[in-house]
Amino acid sequence: MFEHIDFNYLLATYGYLAIFIGCLLEGETILILGGMAAHQHVLKLLPVIGYASLAGMLGDQLLFWVGRYFGARLLPRLHKHQATIGRVTQLINQHPTASIFSVRFLYGMRLVGPMVIGASKVSPLKFFCVNLAGALVWATLFASGGYWAGEFLQRFLGDLKPYRLPIVLAVIVLMVAVALARHLRAKNRVSAK
Template structure:
């Protein structure tokens, strides 16, 4: 952190969008701690990490835009247990709640990265996406950078507490997948019984 400075922290956050295993929950508090020791400027850290968030999010947005609706539907049609209607329902939901999803999604572990792709698929206006991503990222980054700044040598505690929240999110995602698979398998079984003479 000392050798790369604020631009290095921004680069790490940009990469975190593309490779979620790189945890912003560690990078941001450590940046704040380094700034508290006078080895980085606090404002530079906030600007660079937010810029990194936006650059990483835009990269995934364009992946979604290049993928497009037709390719997404074609991929979904080949996935087991997934129906085209699932994608259509997701599209309808995103059209109603897309702005809130992009803004608040920047503050939810895992979804922080993933939310950019459906925004691109749905071709949310780039300016709107960029503004919402900037606002959400600035709030998230500021909270964690300042936590590291104020906590000093104990900055690692931030990651510990957020790790609990991240595990809860992962648990809910796994539960949702299990329920989804269970429902689809039950529907398939009922369909087979109904088709028997």
């Protein structure tokens, strides 16, 4: 079924768009795959980092403004996320700059965090600058991680071209498994209280 798919063509043609859209929504999986594609010279590492940084920053900016204008009404309705909202609020009160920078790295806070920060009345200019720096660091770390994962796999498998689809599927399955394990652990913590 997949033997007729030209994976190189798809990556070269739609890779940067997929990275932009994936990082606008969430991003780590697609960013790791983008780094691996850069290692294989299908994409270039700097544009992967650039598109991912831009998308990650824009997504958080949008959520910031949602929090700024609708946070007072919206956040109390997010019943499942009240513990996360409380943690982000506490982090903002204690370390506002660090919370803006790190919220994208903290599991479970990526979507709610920027809304809480927006509702907290942090300066939009401060959020923009620190968010941009955080997005650049985030994109660089994950894309580089994917690049070095490609290097590691190439040492063991040789030419990765025949293994690209299985590698993509394995990375996706691994990221889903990690997210599911984190979700179940968080759910167990909540039910144990």
